[in-house]
Amino acid sequence: MKxxxxxxxxxxxxxxxxxxxxxxxxxxxxxxxxxxxxKEKGSPVFSFGEEAHPSFYVVHKxxxxxxxxxxxxxxxxxxxxxxxxxxxxxxxxxxxxEARAYEESIxxxxxxxxxxxxxxxxxxxxxxxxxxxASNTRNPYNQTRKxxxxxxxxxxxxxxxxxxxxxxxxxxxxxxxxCGPKTTIxxxxxxxTKHRIGSVLICKNELPIGIVTDKDLRNKVVTGDFPxxxxxxxxxxxxxxxxxxxxxxxxxQMAMMKNDISHxxxxxxxxxxxxxxxxxxxxxIMVSLGDNPSVIVKAIKRAKKIKQVKELRKSxxxxxxxYLEQNLPMALTSKIxxxxxxxxxxxxxxxxxxxxxxxxxxxxxxxxxxSQGRGEQLLHTDQDNALVFExxxxxxxxxxxxxxxxxxxMVTKGLNKIGYEYCPxxxxxxxxxxxxxxxxxxxxxxxWIINPGPNEVLMSSIFFDYSLAYGHPDLxxxxxxxxxxxxxxxxxxxxxxxxxxxxxxxxxxxxRSFLVEQDGQHKDFFDLKNRALRxxxxxxxxxxxxxxxxxxxxxWERYExxxxxxxxxxxxxxxxxxxxxxxxxxxxxxxxLHHDSGRYIELESLTKEEKMKLKRxxxxxxxxxxxxxxxxxxSNILG
Amino acid sequence: MxxxxxxxxxxxxWKEYVALFRQSLPTEFxxxxxxxxxxxxxxxxxxxxxxxxxxxxxxxxxxIQVDDMLEMYITQEAFNKESVxxxxxxxxxxxxxxxxxxxxxxxLKYVENHIIVAHHAGFDMGMINNALKRIxxxxxxxxxxxxxxxxxxxxxxxxxxQPKDHYSLDDLAEKFSISKKDRHTALGDAYITxxxxxxxxxxxxxxxxxxxxxxx
Numbered sequence: 053m054k055x056x057x058x059x060x061x062x063x064x065x066x067x068x069x070x071x072x073x074x075x076x077x078x079x080x081x082x083x084x085x086x087x088x089x090x091k092e093k094g095s096p097v098f099s100f101g102e103e104a105h106p107s108f109y110v111v112h113k114x115x116x117x118x119x120x121x122x123x124x125x126x127x128x129x130x131x132x133x134x135x136x137x138x139x140x141x142x143x144x145x146x147x148x149x150e151a152r153a154y155e156e157s158i159x160x161x162x163x164x165x166x167x168x169x170x171x172x173x174x175x176x177x178x179x180x181x182x183x184x185x186a187s188n189t190r191n192p193y194n195q196t197r198k199x200x201x202x203x204x205x206x207x208x209x210x211x212x213x214x215x216x217x218x219x220x221x222x223x224x225x226x227x228x229x230x231c232g233p234k235t236t237i238x239x240x241x242x243x244x245t246k247h248r249i250g251s252v253l254i255c256k257n258e259l260p261i262g263i264v265t266d267k268d269l270r271n272k273v274v275t276g277d278f279p280x281x282x283x284x285x286x287x288x289x290x291x292x293x294x295x296x297x298x299x300x301x302x303x304x305q306m307a308m309m310k311n312d313i314s315h316x317x318x319x320x321x322x323x324x325x326x327x328x329x330x331x332x333x334x335x336x337i338m339v340s341l342g343d344n345p346s347v348i349v350k351a352i353k354r355a356k357k358i359k360q361v362k363e364l365r366k367s368x369x370x371x372x373x374x375y376l377e378q379n380l381p382m383a384l385t386s387k388i389x390x391x392x393x394x395x396x397x398x399x400x401x402x403x404x405x406x407x408x409x410x411x412x413x414x415x416x417x418x419x420x421x422x423s424q425g426r427g428e429q430l431l432h433t434d435q436d437n438a439l440v441f442e443x444x445x446x447x448x449x450x451x452x453x454x455x456x457x458x459x460x461x462m463v464t465k466g467l468n469k470i471g472y473e474y475c476p477x478x479x480x481x482x483x484x485x486x487x488x489x490x491x492x493x494x495x496x497x498x499x500w501i502i503n504p505g506p507n508e509v510l511m512s513s514i515f516f517d518y519s520l521a522y523g524h525p526d527l528x529x530x531x532x533x534x535x536x537x538x539x540x541x542x543x544x545x546x547x548x549x550x551x552x553x554x555x556x557x558x559x560x561x562x563x564r565s566f567l568v569e570q571d572g573q574h575k576d577f578f579d580l581k582n583r584a585l586r587x588x589x590x591x592x593x594x595x596x597x598x599x600x601x602x603x604x605x606x607x608w609e610r611y612e613x614x615x616x617x618x619x620x621x622x623x624x625x626x627x628x629x630x631x632x633x634x635x636x637x638x639x640x641x642x643x644x645l646h647h648d649s650g651r652y653i654e655l656e657s658l659t660k661e662e663k664m665k666l667k668r669x670x671x672x673x674x675x676x677x678x679x680x681x682x683x684x685x686x687s688n689i690l691g
Numbered sequence: 692m693x694x695x696x697x698x699x700x701x702x703x704x705w706k707e708y709v710a711l712f713r714q715s716l717p718t719e720f721x722x723x724x725x726x727x728x729x730x731x732x733x734x735x736x737x738x739x740x741x742x743x744x745x746x747x748x749x750x751x752x753x754x755i756q757v758d759d760m761l762e763m764y765i766t767q768e769a770f771n772k773e774s775v776x777x778x779x780x781x782x783x784x785x786x787x788x789x790x791x792x793x794x795x796x797x798x799l800k801y802v803e804n805h806i807i808v809a810h811h812a813g814f815d816m817g818m819i820n821n822a823l824k825r826i827x828x829x830x831x832x833x834x835x836x837x838x839x840x841x842x843x844x845x846x847x848x849x850x851x852x853q854p855k856d857h858y859s860l861d862d863l864a865e866k867f868s869i870s871k872k873d874r875h876t877a878l879g880d881a882y883i884t885x886x887x888x889x890x891x892x893x894x895x896x897x898x899x900x901x902x903x904x905x906x907x
Contacts, residue, residue: 055757055760055762055878056746056762056873056876056878056879056882057748057755057757057760057878057879057882058757058758060872060873060882061757083757084757084758085757085758086757087754087755087756087757088754088755088756088757089753089754089755090753090754090755090886090889090890091753092893156890156893158886161754468868469868474866476845476846476847477847
């Protein structure tokens with residue numbers, strides 16, 4: 053029976069192929085048979101070798117990752133409106149790919165029994181499905197993507213939108229420079245120099261018959277094989293390799309590799325029997341393929357919409373995956389990834405600022421807190437942030453606060469859209485308690501430092517790892533100076549925060565065995581974050597505060613700085629720096645493997661060597677905790 | 692006594708409904724069926740106002756079957772003009788309306804002994820129970836969960852978080868980024884409530900394994 057929800061389903065489906073070419077009545081009937089399925093992030097839709105489901109799927113909200121668990125390669129991402137899981141419709145076999153919710157998703161399951169008669173009676177529908185299926189992904193040509201291993205390829209399409217995939221049509225130069233076959237070599241070279249190009253097309257009756265490149269001049273003329281007065285016909289490469297206009301980057305790359313050439317000629321029908329319309333050089337491809345971070349940064353900065361930033365974050369994840377696979381140093385990896393993540397955040401703020409009706413009334417600084425502030429956030433985690441703005445006259449304060457709150461809620465919403473979960477404890481600039489003027493922040497921080505209860509210690513431990521994400525550095529510096537001078541005045545605060553740093557549960561038991569969680573969803577898992585990373589992070593914070601070290605929020609950099617300042621403890625500090633990096637790498641790898649934050653680790657799945665590695669870091673944890681406990685005389689307040 | 696006399700008078704559909712409760716519910720959480728419902732009413736007065744429409748859908752193991760939904764519009768005797776702008780339901784408008792007496796058996800047949808989920812469920816349950824009372828029937832026997840209450844359980848305790856007393860369905864849709872396209876239609880609200888309920892469950896699951904006992 054038709055109902056409101058089935059109408060909504062039909063409204064959605066009608067925008068996407070193959071449903072857009074279906075008869076309206078048929079689509080309505082089909083929509084009534086749909087099952088709506090909610091998938092939590094990371095949960096599988098079907099797994100490799102699983103028996104065929106009675107339906108195929110359309111993504112309504114979210115994104116699904118299709119991957120091949122044997123090749124360990126991601127085949128495709130399916131976004132809103134994409135179809136997947138077509139195998140049971142076309143071949144009566146088990147699934148050959150694994151489908152997993154890349155984000156929290158809502159799917160429409162289309163029952164095959166109902167759909168099959170429709171596709172059989174409509175040639176266009178069945179053609180589309182067969183094509184989608186034959187290419188193994190939703191989009192034909194996508195297979196070539198596997199060629200790019202860890203790299204990513206990005207292109208800008210005509211609208212300036214960035215597309216990760218390299219099956220995008222390539223940009224090529226449409227201004228063709230050509231000459232006839234009887235032109236002298238000297239004249240051809242003059243033409244190339246005049247137009248600053250590396251090749252000239254040789255045409256006869258407006259059809260391409262050959263091409264002369266810099267290489268031909270070098271190999272065939274400069275060597276003395278042909279005089280410069282000879283005609284270009286003698287040295288041109290012929291026949292030319294031609295392709296149709298709509299060539300993709302991947303195809304162009306393949307064609308060049310296959311033929312060992314550096315230029316491709318595009319013609320109207322793709323053969324030498326029609327006129328040339330463009331030329332692609334190897335250099336064009338290099339520009340189109342953005343397999344380095346600077347290209348992504350450029351693309352992020354060009355993004356006009358939050359959605360584009362979201363797309364780019366996917367390529368950041370692919371980059372990260374590649375770096376970890378290549379085993380690049382963790383400090384470098386995290387630096388690059390944090391930089392990219394920062395750029396995303398900056399862009400989200402910039403986009404939000406543009407959407408505000410008026411520019412900000414005063415200067416402000418957007419602070420990243422917690423792991424993001426420390427530059428240790430590699431996988432998506434919660435957003436922790438705060439906003440500080442310049443002091444204003446008292447009567448201006450409510451209006452100013454209101455402005456920044458509005459901005460903040462737009463930014464946090466945008467960040468949520470690109471993959472940062474809302475902070476469950478509401479530690480976000482959109483919270484009125486976390487969006488304050490400089491003076492208000494100072495008051496708040498004084499209060500924390502003077503009255504260090506458990507809440508205050510917790511708040512400051514999160515807040516004091518801030519770094520500037522956007523806006524005015526002066527505001528942040530003033531805040532830092534204020535914190536240090538207040539801590540100097542109330543040294544007892546350090547004892548409390550040191551005590552807080554010792555509260556993390558111990559990583560190992562009496563016999564050096566791992567301590568695992570006792571209950572909850574992660575029962576029998578090892579909590580890497582709480583038991584191993586947190587003690588190191590907390591200890592670094594206390595020590596840095598006691599030394600008034602400004603501007604370093606990253607944990608291992610803090611330890612490196614401490615090693616510099618206290619040569620007698622150098623060895624321990626460097627061990628802590630190393631342990632932090634090792635643990636973070638561990639967490640990131642586990643996270644990528646299990647599609648989560650990597651915080652909880654299944655010990656069974658670790659190799660002996662990995663376990664040893666983990667345990668080695670525990671020694672540093674124990675020692676740094678001892679050092680803090682003695683230095684800040686924590687026992688005095690406990691006793 | 693009177694009770695026995697009265698129960699003898701109950702119509703067959705009520706007896707069938709009651710009989711279902713002799714069966715115990717599945718013990719596996721995934722196997723439980725939830726009936727997510729919403730009622731649109733002429734107002735907020737439980738005795739004087741009436742149900743305009745009931746929308747409900749079934750949810751089992753994170754799945755919603757589109758062809759197994761309930762959407763009923765109820766003929767109004769007393770017509771409250773003020774609530775029309777909210778719901779857009781005009782008395783006896785295009786929608787096929789049925790009388791309250793017809794709607795109740797259909798509703799009971801649909802909800803069976805499943806667990807009812809609604810946003811601020813107390814209100815919807817009250818409206819339905821009053822409708823039952825008008826035709827001489829006792830109250831609903833179903834277990835009932837309130838997404839308004841459940842949502843509060845997902846909030847963590849922190850001194851920065853000051854939970855509101857009430858979270859509207861709009862608040863939930865906002866927090867969980869659910870489209871509010873069909874807000875203020877019974878089935879549309881039921882759908883939003885259903886999706887919100889699933890998202891709440893996935894949040895609660897992080898803390899402890901789901902069981903009906905923990906949710907109540």
